[in-house]
Amino acid sequence: MIPISLKKIASITNGFLYGKNIIINHISINTKKVIPNTLFIALKGNKFDAHNFIKEAIMKGCSAVITNRKIISCISYIIVEDTAIALGQIATWVRNITNPKILAITGSCGKTSVKEMTASILKKHHNIIYTMGNENNHIGVPITLLKLKQTDKYGVIELGSNNPGEIHYISKIAQPNIALINNIYYSHLEGFKSLLGISKEKSEILSYLKYKGIVIINLDSHHLSQWIKKIQNKKIFYFSIEKKKIVIFLLLILKCMQIKHVLLCIHHLVI
Known part of the structure; x- marks a missing residue:
């Protein structure tokens, strides 16, 4: 994907940024695919809630998180109303910019x-x-x-x-x-x-x-x-x-x- 700042992502998703404005090079919804400079999006479904895996994503080296609630973290995170919709909003922006x-x-x-x-x-x-x-x-x-x-x-x-x-x-x-x-x-x-x-x-x-x-x-x-x-x-x-x-x-x-x-x-x- 193209590099994007957390400040820009917060603007795209109507979210609130907590922490430093860093550049993100990867986005993942799966902790198994977390690499350096990854933004982990914690999706919530009918049968699962990836907010339960935020600590695991941080331990594996993600640089930032998108969540629907405040978290205790040493890394930057963005709070949005709906993380799945935020995923779509970011994808729409990438589609239009490219x-x-x-x-x-x-x-x-x-x-x-x-x-x-x-x-x-x-x-x-x-x-x-x-x-x-x-x-x-x-x-x-x-x-x-x-x-x-x-x-x-x-x-x-x-x-x-x-x-x-x-x-x-x-x-x-x-x-x-x-x-x-x-x-x-x-x-x-x-x-x-x-x-x-x-x-x-x-x-x-x-x-x-x-x-x-x-x-x-x-x-x-x-x-x-x-x-x-x-x-x-x-x-x-x-x-x-x-x-x-x-x-x-x-x-x-x-x-x-x-x-x-x-x-x-x-x-x-x-x-």
Whole structure:
């Protein structure tokens, strides 16, 4: 990641800095990954509280801590209201200050494979970052973005969700230049109740698409009508196995949105 001062981090997170204003070169949420000049962020979940491991992080050499309460410490620390939100705020700042082109990928299935293939191609010729494994949630995506450096040209970010609102939040952090909705299929119905609920959630990837951003849509997905308003005035690439759906969907957009110009590039995907 790029070096950042504790004073700047306190400003980004609306936190209060206690102690010296030092420069941080690493951020970690895991005590096992603490190295010199590391800022340890103590996350609190439903089943764990990393505040219980602050002493361990200090013993392992971390230089500062982000916490949601006052602590007795010989090192600097920042108090914030919510440490998970603070993690996202720092990641957003890093994403904007480095300004790579971000490709965000979501869908009911296959998104990890698409992410891995895309990253494999890009990293042959460019400096990139990409989500590792299935770190595609509100914690994994910020951790991935924190790895960005000024020399990185692209970021390939997978966005996953088990419940409504999650993709909206992580899309706000990632701010993609290109958004791909791979498909809509039956998955995580316990959180979304229906295919319509899944379609609405996946469409949130479009909410924070950068100006002049590109949208890539699988026209064989369910409930495409949910996306019409969000793709207005965007450069759109479609792919479909059922060719006739392309024309039907284009006419639907023109009719509902009265769009004068729709840039349509048709790509056929063979899986």
